[in-house]
Amino acid sequence: MTGETDRREAAERLALALVAAGMQRMAARALAAFLFSDEESLTAGDLADELGVSAGSVSGAIRTLAQLGLIERSFVAGSRREHFRMRENAWTTVYSRQHSMVDDVLSAAEKGIDAVGPGLAHDRLVYMRDFYTFLLNEVPALVERFEQQRAGAQRSRRRGGPRP
Structure with missing residues (x-):
């Protein structure tokens, strides 16, 4: 094109x-x-x-x-x-800004866990909380790895190396 x-x-x-x-x-x-x-x-x-x-x-x-x-x-x-x-690094900025939304979801899930007794609803809310907690913990490392990979690829292109 x-x-x-x-x-x-x-x-x-x-x-x-x-x-x-x-x-x-x-x-x-x-x-x-x-x-x-x-x-x-x-x-x-x-x-x-x-x-x-x-x-x-x-x-x-x-x-x-x-x-x-x-x-x-x-x-x-x-x-x-x-x-x-x-913006410079717009995509990592956007992804990082989603923390506040995830924090709100986590807070709501925690309140839900406290509001229900043992059962299916409790299990679903715990799963949701655990998933979003995992994401929050992983995002900074993912962004850092991405930036490192990108910097390496840019250095390689400047030297005439293959594109990733």
Whole structure:
């Protein structure tokens, strides 16, 4: 895929996959636009033009992506428009931010365990608690391993080695 039409179709396919995974449609399309752009930053107007929608309709998408930690405001000298760019290490940032959600789930599971007596409900809640506790304990090591693997792959590419 090298043409502009191919790039747009690939971006829309990614957006559809993100929607299927639970992301709001406009946020998914805006994220795909950021991911497929070769520009350092984009404005709401840039996104609107790329997506064929009004600038106002992308404001909620920008807010959602910023709250998720995927994009951030960016200063562009000489521009009076607000610019946004993908965050450095956006995916590990997002994954790490899910700790607060998992903490809330764990807290609710603990209260549920305390509220029920022995039985199937208790067993289900204990399983849920144990699973999320395991995830919380494993995520930092996974992120660190990913970053180490990525740094090694980048060094290898700079030396002309094979891509992972």
